[in-house]
Amino acid sequence: MKRYQAAIIGYGNIGRFLVDAIETAPDFQLAGVVRRPESVQKSAAQLTGIPVVTSLTELDTVDVAFLALPSRLVPKAAAEILAMGINTVDSYDIHSDLVNYRQQLEPIAKTHGKTAVIAAGWDPGTDSLIRCLFQFMTPQGITYTNFGPGMSMGHSTAVKAIPGVLDALSLTIPVGTGLHRRMVYVKLAPEADPEVVEQAIKQDPYFVHDETVVTFVPEVQGLIDMGHGVLLERKGASGRTHNQLLKFEMRINNPALTAQVMVAAARAGLKQQPGCYTMIEIPVIDYLYGEREELIASLV
């Protein structure tokens, strides 16, 4: 059977796990990885037998591009790739900008007859699907999303972008009812002022609303574990019946799950009409590989 040709844009944490998720998917084939020119050389050892290029245009046919870039770089890249007539999938995680980002991509996707599936990770992503379920099962009530304990890639990347930071790790610690502490471990550049760096972190939009503890450490790499988790809880009412208790919990390798969800989203995107979609706008069956009636028989 035909396999969809996939390109990975970027080769950080998610990019690495996308190689696994694409190679183990029965309906995708990895066409190549797009990296910055200065990183292409390193790829020889890391990516045996996989084409590594500096631009998507160097790859033959690409059906879908997986954007494994920092979220801040995603909107521009997605717009450019859609305009090349290639579907995109990303795990853009800036919740507050999602509606705006979706509005930007929608006309580009439609003009070029392609789809973009955005915010396709686990939060936003699969957690969003769960929040919707909880909401329609019990329209009245409160849903709490409790993250962690685990490393936040988005938050860690945000810290690394601050001048004076050589390396950083941000852990998300749940403190209940949807509140979190951010434990930030930072390796400082020799010339950096710790107080300036600490203030810059605490004023960053990623951190400004949460309790944030910054610790300076000589090395960050030895602290890293990719495990993460979430607990989604809701107590609500169905009709006039209160005390309906709903709970979703997971403990996962973070980039491995994100990459796997992106592959499912790419599959679903290939089945949709041109446009830009968040995961809640696509039928859940479309994320799955397999024949429709067999899926219904085995999963419904």
Next chain:
Amino acid sequence: MKRYQAAIIGYGNIGRFLVDAIETAPDFQLAGVVRRPESVQKSAAQLTGIPVVTSLTELDTVDVAFLALPSRLVPKAAAEILAMGINTVDSYDIHSDLVNYRQQLEPIAKTHGKTAVIAAGWDPGTDSLIRCLFQFMTPQGITYTNFGPGMSMGHSTAVKAIPGVLDALSLTIPVGTGLHRRMVYVKLAPEADPEVVEQAIKQDPYFVHDETVVTFVPEVQGLIDMGHGVLLERKGASGRTHNQLLKFEMRINNPALTAQVMVAAARAGLKQQPGCYTMIEIPVIDYLYGEREELIASLV
């Protein structure tokens, strides 16, 4: 704003809770309840101010009919109502016949330009959505569906049909890895032989595969509680990364949740192209009341 006109067909456990779920929904209005002629009289006390009729044709405009009938009566009723040009929603729960039932309704729905949303309860229903999520998040692994503790209507009805049983209650007790114990409480007829009844229960197709404990009690009604629950568990692999741990758990009033899910399914059905749908074939956002971009902003 316009409210969709809803009719409830049947007035058992689920029918009663559908009144609540429809009356509390901002986008639906209860047009009436359809009952058997012999039950209409009882309705005066139970259903103040709500039209109670013996046929859907007695109600003016109906946009959607909620089938709150025993599952074995649902397929025929759904086909008839769709042919009248009215959308249907049901919580048909015979898993093994779902694909067949869907195939039967699909052409009728299309011919009459209407939608049927079938198997829209919690299992099948919202649990089916969760099983799909688990499957695409970790394509390799095993999902266990653990029901209870709670009352099983299907099993209780099966026991009541056995000669010598005056009343019965069957509780489903999870014993892990998708296996269940059946705790059966029976009120015997005076002339009945307890050993004969116990053997008949244990040999019934509903019970023959499970550990079954039969207890004889003077009265069953005092034991009934509508609470139920489920624990869906999966340990699987995302890409090449194993030990991804996923869990969904709920403790709910059973008919109240079923009724609420049916209202969400009715809403979603009104947004779909003509045809017959299981819940996994509809975008999750369509189950929700509200403006699209506001839902994306608040739930994604």
